[in-house]
Amino acid sequence: xxxxxxxxxxxxxxxxxxxxxxxxxxxxxxxxxxxxxxxxxxxxxxxxxxxxxxxxxxxxxxxxxxxxxxxxxxxxxxxxxxxxxxxxxxxxxxxxxxxxxxxxxxxxxxxxxxxxxxxxxxxxxxxxxxxxxxxxxxxxxxxxxxxxxxxxxxxxxxxxxxxxxxxxxxxxxxxxxxxxxxxxxxxxxxxxxxxxxxxxxxxxxxxxxxxxxxxxxxxxxxxxxxxxxxxxxxxxxxxxxxxxxxxxxxxxxxxxxxxxxxxxxxxxxxxxxxxxxxxxxxxxxxxxxxxxxxxxxxxxxxxxxxxxxxxxxxxxxxxxxxxxxxxxxxxxxxxxxxxxxxxxxxxxxxxxxxxxxxxxxxxxxxxxxxxxxxxxxxxxxxxxxxxxxxxxxxxxxxxxxxxxxxxxxxxxxxxxxxxxxxxxxxxxxxxxxxxxxxxx
Numbered sequence: 401x402x403x404x405x406x407x408x409x410x411x412x413x414x415x416x417x418x419x420x421x422x423x424x425x426x427x428x429x430x431x432x433x434x435x436x437x438x439x440x441x442x443x444x445x446x447x448x449x450x451x452x453x454x455x456x457x458x459x460x461x462x463x464x465x466x467x468x469x470x471x472x473x474x475x476x477x478x479x480x481x482x483x484x485x486x487x488x489x490x491x492x493x494x495x496x497x498x499x500x501x502x503x504x505x506x507x508x509x510x511x512x513x514x515x516x517x518x519x520x521x522x523x524x525x526x527x528x529x530x531x532x533x534x535x536x537x538x539x540x541x542x543x544x545x546x547x548x549x550x551x552x553x554x555x556x557x558x559x560x561x562x563x564x565x566x567x568x569x570x571x572x573x574x575x576x577x578x579x580x581x582x583x584x585x586x587x588x589x590x591x592x593x594x595x596x597x598x599x600x601x602x603x604x605x606x607x608x609x610x611x612x613x614x615x616x617x618x619x620x621x622x623x624x625x626x627x628x629x630x631x632x633x634x635x636x637x638x639x640x641x642x643x644x645x646x647x648x649x650x651x652x653x654x655x656x657x658x659x660x661x662x663x664x665x666x667x668x669x670x671x672x673x674x675x676x677x678x679x680x681x682x683x684x685x686x687x688x689x690x691x692x693x694x695x696x697x698x699x700x701x702x703x704x705x706x707x708x709x710x711x712x713x714x715x716x717x718x719x720x721x722x723x724x725x726x727x728x729x730x731x732x733x734x735x736x737x738x739x740x741x742x743x744x745x746x747x748x749x750x751x752x753x754x755x756x757x758x759x760x761x762x763x764x765x766x767x768x769x770x771x772x773x774x775x776x777x778x779x780x781x782x783x784x785x786x787x788x789x790x791x792x793x794x795x796x797x798x799x800x801x802x803x804x805x806x807x808x809x810x811x812x813x814x815x816x817x818x819x820x821x822x823x824x825x826x827x828x829x830x831x832x833x834x835x836x837x838x839x840x
Contacts (some may be wrong), residue, residue, distance in 0.1 A: 417780025427662040434812035451635035466622035480539035485515035487612025488620040495624040543588035569748035570595030634797030653805035675732035676709035733769035736762035
């Protein structure tokens with residue numbers, strides 16, 4: 401279960417450098433109408449994200465697609481960018497994907513998330529993959545994402561060169577996109593349908609960066625053997641206070657939004673998320689997109705920064721502690737005590753480190769997380785703590801939903817739309833024009 405504490409974020413807890421208590425109280429008052437708005441959307445169903453945790457009807461098709469993808473596959477390639485990929489990646493870390501030192505030992509099929517468009521990387525990947533035993537998930541909500549379309553076309557060409565006919569190629573693809581609209585070209589479906597590739601329907605009312613708990617994130621998770629029903633059940637815990645009509649102080653996501661709003665108004669224009677667990681490293685990348693794309697509007701917003709403990713205590717701590725007090729920190733600790741290898745007393749004594757004797761690696765990590773929080777506080781840095789007893793699907797689902805609700809509520813209180821991204825479209829349009837013109 402997710403536990404949130406924020407006393408060390410406030411000026412009354414850390415002194416000058418903390419969020420002023422009066423600013424926090426004002427933010428709590430400003431969150432009341434934002435929370436009322438969210439609760440009304442829960443009642444009338446106008447924000448389907450809130451009803452997603454209770455939905456199980458879409459899970460059997462996800463399991464069926466995952467089984468088809470795994471059958472006879474040595475590799476599964478997940479094509480998508482931004483929210484279509486980052487959510488799946490943070491879930492995949494629960495199965496050791498992207499975990500330093502462990503990912504290479506994952507049981508098959510091997511999963512590859514290709515979310516960035518790099519010509520050298522993709523060309524080498526297609527050259528090295530055993531394409532006859534590779535399956536591909538192509539994800540684009542609109543169906544028109546240029547990066548995904550180019551990757552699909554290149555993969556089809558590579559498969560044809562490997563001797564696969566069109567029916568065999570279609571059997572190796574799984575599309576995931578919104579339904580086609582009458583009278584309008586749907587590029588991804590138009591590309592893959594002639595090959596006979598099956599499609600799962602992307603939820604039309606849940607945008608890409610909020611789609612981690614839809615089939616976008618759940619399909620790769622199911623292919624990796626994760627409990628996707630538990631992910632949804634955990635998310636239900638985070639949304640429960642909203643559905644129950646609780647007040648701001650009884651709704652953890654609203655409290656978090658008030659902290660961010662007060663920090664923003666107090667000149668803290670950088671928000672740092674720092675988990676103390678390898679399996680939460682990619683969570684920070686997912687959250688950075690969620691926060692930046694949802695709230696960076698009308699000259700407002702804060703810069704999201706991802707860090708990882710304890711490694712970034714060595715690389716970032718000097719700046720965090722002795723630099724400007726313009727950051728609001730969220731540290732995520734995990735119940736690590738008494739976990740991991742235990743330190744031999746004799747070897748510890750031989751290097752003059754008697755304090756290590758009999759302790760575990762987890763004991764040190766637990767101590768580092770708490771000491772980092774206390775060091776932040778002693779140096780006048782505003783810090784909030786989340787604590788997880790363990791990392792599993794239910795806790796991960798709760799955490800993901802908490803951050804989505806926190807972001808939405810912050811946007812409502814700021815007076816911005818947390819669901820659009822108008823500034824992103826200009827670069828997309830220019831890139832398409834420059835591609836056609838051969839510029840670059």
